Amino acid sequence: MLKIGVLASGRGSNFQAIINAVKTGYLTARVEVLITDNPAAYAIKRAEDNGIAGLVMRPEEYSSPDTYYAAVADDLVKRDVGLVVLAGFMRVVRKPLIDLFPMRIMNIHPALLPSFPGLHAQRQAVSYGVKLSGCTVHFVDEGMDTGPVIIQAAVPVCHDDTEESLSERILKYEHRILPYAIRLFAEGRLEVKGRVVKIQGRTKKDEGVVVSPAIDR
Ligand code: GRF
Numbered sequence: 001m002l003k004i005g006v007l008a009s010g011r012g013s014n015f016q017a018i019i020n021a022v023k024t025g026y027l028t029a030r031v032e033v034l035i036t037d038n039p040a041a042y043a044i045k046r047a048e049d050n051g052i053a054g055l056v057m058r059p060e061e062y063s064s065p066d067t068y069y070a071a072v073a074d075d076l077v078k079r080d081v082g083l084v085v086l087a088g089f090m091r092v093v094r095k096p097l098i099d100l101f102p103m104r105i106m107n108i109h110p111a112l113l114p115s116f117p118g119l120h121a122q123r124q125a126v127s128y129g130v131k132l133s134g135c136t137v138h139f140v141d142e143g144m145d146t147g148p149v150i151i152q153a154a155v156p157v158c159h160d161d162t163e164e165s166l167s168e169r170i171l172k173y174e175h176r177i178l179p180y181a182i183r184l185f186a187e188g189r190l191e192v193k194g195r196v197v198k199i200q201g202r203t204k205k206d207e208g209v210v211v212s213p214a215i216d217r
Pocket of ligand 1: 008009010011012013014015087088089108109110171174
């Protein structure tokens, strides 16, 4: 069975969505470990509540970012993790981790990449005035939110949205597409060809998760 290592820096609602997907049987996988860079992360409590090993690993305690990511990778390898999920991990991961998990690290980003990469994606979308934003699950490469896209959900933006209201609307879809992307990976249905990720055996039902209903108000 696929073993998952989750990296998260804060609240951990996406981490919770993964835990729930495993609990309900939607996802056949095991969450092996939560690693956080933030000792105050609420994600730690979620790990504890669900019998998942929770590790605090702070970059400040390592001599360089590369040493840090080598240590993180070492732990994940020791636990025989097959997929690393960045679920609100607020750092750009580096080569020592990426090299050991090529196309085996996923990130959830709260915008339709390549629009609005980096921090405060929802704020960027609101200030730009786009009418459509959403969220993206992608494989991680060395760039900032630049790796091959696995799945996206489109979410409407209203003219009176704030960063908070848009974040809340997008988050609901993050919680759907992240477990979905992990499930596709666990089922061996993701094939990466250059930048393009092919989803094998995609059905009409699969398409249903990617577009939110229009908002009528
Ligand atoms: C999410 O919006 C995620 O897309 C972004 O950071 C937020 C983390 O939320 N990268 P949570 O910690 O999963 O609740």
